[in-house]
Amino acid sequence: MTTWWLMRGDVRVGELRQYGVDQPTFLCHFVSGPGWEAVRELFEAWAAVQGPDPDGSRNAEAIRPLMDLGLTLHPSDGGSPLTCFKGCILRIYGDRARLRY
Structure with missing residues (x-):
């Protein structure tokens, strides 16, 4: 893994x-x-966005500050890093995370 x-x-x-x-x-x-x-x-604020968000505005408001951080994910196998919220979506809930790219 x-x-x-x-x-x-x-x-x-x-x-x-x-x-x-x-x-x-x-x-x-x-x-x-x-x-x-x-x-x-910032991750906790995004995790707190629950329920319907038909126009995506609540999610967008919560994600914007995260995007501004310039976070990157670096695979341990030495592969190319991913820019969070551009090359992948990362959600963190306490000691669990969900990554999509």
Whole structure:
């Protein structure tokens, strides 16, 4: 199974360890890193968006600050990094994460 490092510049925000697939989403365990506290509230705000969002405005409002962080995912196998919210969508719920790219 794949492991990714979630980075904000040179700071490791956390680590995602894949444990399964719910096509087209990779299911991961999330282990926080030194940069997690600086971004935690933004991921929690997006996770709190529940229920219908017909025009996508509530999700867009929650995602915008995350997009502005410039987060990247670096696969442990040395593959090319992914830019979060451009090359992939990442949702983090406590110690679990869902990744789609």
